[in-house]
Every structure is written in structure tokens, then in C-alpha cells.
Amino acid sequence: MSGHGERPDGDRLLDETLADIVRRTGASAGAVYLWDEAAGVLGLVVICGVPLEVAWPWRRVPLSAPVPVCDAVREDRLVWVGSQEEMVRAYPRAAASLPYRIALAAAPLPGGCRGALLLMWPADRPLGADHPVGATPRQQGNISSAARRVARVLADSAVPPAVPEQPRLVAVGSAPRAPNGPSPQAAADYVERLPEGALGLDLQGRITFVSDSAATLLGSDAARLLGTRPWLSLPWLDDSVVEEQYRAAVISRDPVAFTAVRPPDTWLEFQLYPDASGISVRISRAPATDPGRPESGSVPRPVGVPTPGGMPTRSAGSAPAGSRETGRLYQLVHLAAALTETVAVRDVVELIADQVLPAFGADGLVLSAAEAGRLKITGYHGYDRETIDRLDGLPLDTRVTPAGKALDDGIPSFFASPGEMARRYPRAPQISGKQAWAFLPLVVSGRPVGCCILSYDRPRSFSADERAVLTSLAGLIAQALDRARLYDATRDLAHGLQQALLPHSLPALPGLETAARYLPASRGMDIGGDFYDLIRIDAGTVAAVIGDVQGHNVPAAALMGQVRTAIHATAGAPPDQVLARTNRVLADLETDLLVSCLYAHIDLVRREAVLASAGHPPPLLHRPDRPPSVVRLDPGPLLGVDPGVSYPLTPLSLPPGTTLAFYTDGLVEAPGSDPEHAAEALARELARYGGQELEPLLDILLRHARPSAHYTDDIALLLLRTGAAPEAGRGPGPERP
Structure with a gap:
């Protein structure tokens, strides 16, 4: 559960209602979105069944965004997507950042509650159906009934519903187990007698159980592993393949498997079995005659090689030099898809403010365009008007900020603290009061387009991974901004002509x-x-x-x-x-x-x-x-x-x-x-x-x-x-x- 302090009764009841709906419908995940009037977006209020990191790119979405929850609210209809193929056709942006076998439904909340209920199922068994082609009228009625139930909870709340700064994360829970089952000690003894290792993960990827044999195979102590994520506590598992397999299991609810090498040369096989309460991981030594094993740990094993358990596998390489965060890569894919759909300059600015800033923890944005040898600010966020007026229209060769130099040489600049910035640009920290900056030059085919500045209210260091992702993102922003400026110029010309001709x-x-x-x-x-x-x-x-x-x-x-x-x-x-x-x-x-x-x-x-x-x-x-x-x-x-x-x-x-x-x-x-x-x-x-x-x-x-x-x-x-x-x-x- 995110947040601190006691939750209001309305929030607690909404969380319990969503978890109950997910259990009753057999969904793997669920979420509730509400309209944020002040921000003009649909905001994620509560989510269950998937890690919060998975939903982060969708935390706040404009009502015009081409995603299922927005269509449900905007068009006041139930949106059903029965397969990944249908997702690709209808919602390519969502499909790019959620490349898993899932089905989903988005139902508008009735009765004046502007928002939506989102439910997801494994694609091959939505709502207990045998095929993912479509929801039956009865199933559609069940989903609409669930949306009405959420709306009643919101309507009966003593405090009007609001979109929190951070979405709440609730556990789905599980059905009570049958009586007279084995005692916990008997179950633990049974696991310890098995030659394979047993590992338990919650839906956030944290280790909740580890057998002695699993700790031995992993080369670590069980007490040190509990409560951690394997790809963070075990350096040799710090590989994008590992986190990706976990994400695939937790979202699609399909069993998955992969192999990884524990230094120096011990190959282990991991089989993941997910359900609504978490993931059971079976760890064993990979067969010595495994035809898919690469000669070197740096060569990945092909996807789709069958294992003794019958699941397709993939191998993780040896420990990379630095952390490769799969979540960050999914954010980049999501943002890249979103940027292709922007039309006007204001769309680019709103997208960066709504999605890029939260994705990288930034607090401020200044987007400048190069015009007639000057940096003309086309959009900003997190700054007061007086500061923007002082920065607007600076010449490209200015020594006030690094923006002009970054645009001139095409090299991004990162400053982790005001002291680091002041050594080269003494006036910059005094103007904005920010504590860390990323200056990203926007260049298209060698032609400078502008500069994107992300700023932070606290000192912050930028890892090599973050710098690489931000640099790649700058290229996408540059292309989107260039298209948007051309569009705006054409639109303004035509709009002016049109208004002049109308009475x-x-x-x-x-x-x-x-x-x-x-x-x-x-x-x-x-x-x-x-x-x-x-x-x-x-x-x-x-x-x-x-x-x-x-x-x-x-x-x-x-x-x-x-x-x-x-x-x-x-x-x-x-x-x-x-x-x-x-x-x-x-x-x-x-x-x-x-x-x-x-x-x-x-x-x-x-x-x-x-x-x-x-x-x-x-x-x-x-x-x-x-x-x-x-x-x-x-x-x-x-x-x-x-x-x-x-x-x-x-x-x-x-x-x-x-x-x-x-x-x-x-x-x-x-x-x-x-x-x-x-x-x-x-x-x-x-x-x-x-x-x-x-x-x-x-x-x-x-x-x-x-x-x-x-x-x-x-x-x-x-x-x-x-x-x-x-x-x-x-x-x-x-x-x-």
C-alpha cells in the first residue's frame, strides 16, 4: 500500500471494492480512473494485481489519448479488447508498451462519476471464457455491473473522490484455502526435501519465501534475499531479460522460463508460475546437454527453446556493466509511441509535462525552439512566469544557461547540483532556483530545432543508463517538435485565412x-x-x-x-x-x-x-x-x-x-x-x-x-x-x- 497515515473510509472501501471485483471476475488486474478537473486528465486512483511501475506511464492520461479508458469515458461505452492482435490494431501505443497476451475491458462509471473501471485478464481465459474473441452480453453486463458498484462507492463517500498524487496499490488477496490442509511446517518440510530450489515472489517482484536449496543454488544467504528483488540483490541476475520474464508472468499470468549463468560457469534454469497472489519460482541446474546453452554467458539463448517443464525459455547473459532497467525501456517505448501522435506544439509540451517529467522524476520543463538566432520558449512547466520571461529570447551564444552551447555542439549537458552548474554558468542557479538539470539538444538531420531542459528541485546524479535514455528521447522529441512547428505554422495561416473570410x-x-x-x-x-x-x-x-x-x-x-x-x-x-x-x-x-x-x-x-x-x-x-x-x-x-x-x-x-x-x-x-x-x-x-x-x-x-x-x-x-x-x-x- 502506498502512502502514509490512515486512509479515509471512502478510499478504503474503494480499494476493497476493486480487489473484490478483480477476484469475482477472475481478472488478473484492475484499476479505477477518475477525472481530474484541475489538471484536465484522467488520473489513476487505485490499482491492484500488477506492479505500480507497469502502470506508471498510464498514471495520468489526457481524455483525448487513444487508449481504452479514455475511449470508455469520452464515448460513454464499454471498451473490450480481446487479444494482443486486437490491441495492436485498435491501440498501437498501448500495445507497444504492453506487449503481453492480455485481454482488457474499460467501463465508464455511471451516475455522474466521470471515470472508468479497467480490468485485465490473461488473453486465453478472459472472464472464464474459452476464447478471447469477444465478451458475451452476460459478461458485458457483469463488467457494467462492477462499474456501477464502483460508482456507488464513490457516490456514497463522505469526502468527494479525488485523484491522489500517487496511485494507491492494493493486494488482490486470494480465496480461503480448504480446511484440514497441510500445516505450514509440513509444507515447508516438503519444499526443503525437493532437489530443486523454491522461491516465492509477490506481485511487486519482492522475494517472500526462499528455500535453503534455492539459497544454495543462488549462492546467497536466505535472510539477505528476503524482501529484495532478485535482479537487484543478485548482481549476476541484473539483466533486462530477467525483469522482462517477471513482467510477462505477472501481467499475462502465463508460465515463463529462462536460464542464467551464476558466475563463473553454473547455469541455472528458472521456471515462473504466476497467479493472483504472486509467483512461484522453481530453480534447478540446467541440463549439461542443454542444446540451447550458449558457449559464453554473454550470448543470449534464443527464445522458444523447450525445457523439461515444457515452457519456452530465454537466457540471461552475464552480469552487465551497470543496471539496465526494463521499466525505463518500457517508458521509452511508451513515450516514443505517444510522441508520434502529437500534432501541435502544445501537444508536445503537454505530453512531456504529463508523462516525461514523472517518468524521470523531474519537476520542471522548459522547451525552447531555435528562431532567428535566439531561443524562443514554446512551453514550460514548474516555473513561474517571471523566470520564463527572463529566459525567453536569449541568444544562442548566451552564457546565462548551457542551452545555447548544448544546441550548438549537439551534446547533452547534465548538472547534478547548483555548485556544478555555477562553476560554468554562475547566473543559471540564481535565475531558476533549481538544483539539478538535464539540457537535451533537439537536432533533426544535423539541423538544430531547439532545446529541452528537465530540472529538479533537489540535487540529483544522472546514471549512464538515464543519460542514454534521455539522449535517445531527445531525438524523438526533436522530430515531434519539428513536425508540430510546421503544423502550427500551416494551421495559423489557414485559420487566419478562414477567420478573415467568415462574417x-x-x-x-x-x-x-x-x-x-x-x-x-x-x-x-x-x-x-x-x-x-x-x-x-x-x-x-x-x-x-x-x-x-x-x-x-x-x-x-x-x-x-x-x-x-x-x-x-x-x-x-x-x-x-x-x-x-x-x-x-x-x-x-x-x-x-x-x-x-x-x-x-x-x-x-x-x-x-x-x-x-x-x-x-x-x-x-x-x-x-x-x-x-x-x-x-x-x-x-x-x-x-x-x-x-x-x-x-x-x-x-x-x-x-x-x-x-x-x-x-x-x-x-x-x-x-x-x-x-x-x-x-x-x-x-x-x-x-x-x-x-x-x-x-x-x-x-x-x-x-x-x-x-x-x-x-x-x-x-x-x-x-x-x-x-x-x-x-x-x-x-x-x-x-
């Missing part, structure tokens, strides 16, 4: 209320070709337009501006003619992009509208005292398909108090949903809140369509509501841009 405000007309909203996608380029417009024709006539240009890039935003201009130039003509002329303009532009568009000519005096659609979703309609509906249109082809097509007209009456909602497909299209059903549900919401002002109504419709605020596509939404008819006078004619 800054809607014209005010008597007898018509209006409101509009444009939302970029929450992931991706953040720009696109969605557009809307309201064009005043005269005092009693207006044209409402909404459309969507194919693509999310600069050409899409540019074409959107050209389409808007073409529509403005012909506004006031019948809707079918407006679309037909705009269609011919697109043909003259010879663009490969297609455009959907809905044009409505609205007569506020006669209270009627005429609509024409070029492949665009139909608007939502709510008239007073009548059921809401989706307007039935006969749409023509998309603009840009055929310059000679015609567009059917649809008349529509608009009595006072009528609300029309024009939207782009991002509002109703989502993976696994039917756009028509989504539009009908939105129409019902439109009627339900028909008495609201239009601005609040915009928010209501958007929240209903996208409750998680996760937009996979741009959304444009234009609301119109008719009031009292204006006087019948006509103005001078249509406005022009």
Missing part, C-alpha cells in the same frame, strides 16, 4: 433573430472549409447560406472564400440559379475539391422561404404549436461535380416564432451513429428549448450533439427565428461584399 457579424433585420457559431475540430488541423453567411437583399428579404468545402487545409479555406464571394455576387436571384452559377464558377476554377451548400431565400414580409440544396444536410424546423421536423429537401449534386446540373426548389412557410437551424455535417456525423437519427434528435431538442434566446440555444444544441466537446470535424451552426413581419417597403437592392 465578423450578422446583419440586423427587423422581423428576424439570428445567431451563429463556428467550432473547429478538436483534433487535426483545427481549420476547414465550413462556412455560413447571412446576406441582406433588401429591407424585407434575406439570404441564408451554409456550406462545407471538402478538406481541412489551406486550399479548402481558400476555396471557401471564393465560394462565398460567388454566392454574394448572385444573391437575390432564385436559389436554384445562385447554386447553378456558383457551380459554374467552381468548374472554371478547375478545383478537385467538392462543396456542399444550402441556400435559402427568405421573404420576411410574406413569411416564406425557398430553399435549394447542393448535397447539404437539410435544416431543422420548429414552428409554434407543431412537431419539430427535419425539412424534406430534394437535393441536387455537390457543387463541382457537373457544371450543367440543375437544383430543385423547396418552398417553406415561416409563421412568426418559427426557428430554422442550418448546420454542417460535423454536428450530426460521428463514428457509429446514424446522421438522420442524430438530426431528428436535434430537432426535438430545438422544440424542447424553443423558448430560449438563440445564443443559449446554440450552446444547448452543441452540447447535445457533442457532450464530450470532442469534435472530429468542423461545425458551423446558423439559427434563424422569425418575428413580426417588417413593413412591405423594399430597399435599394441586394448588398454586395
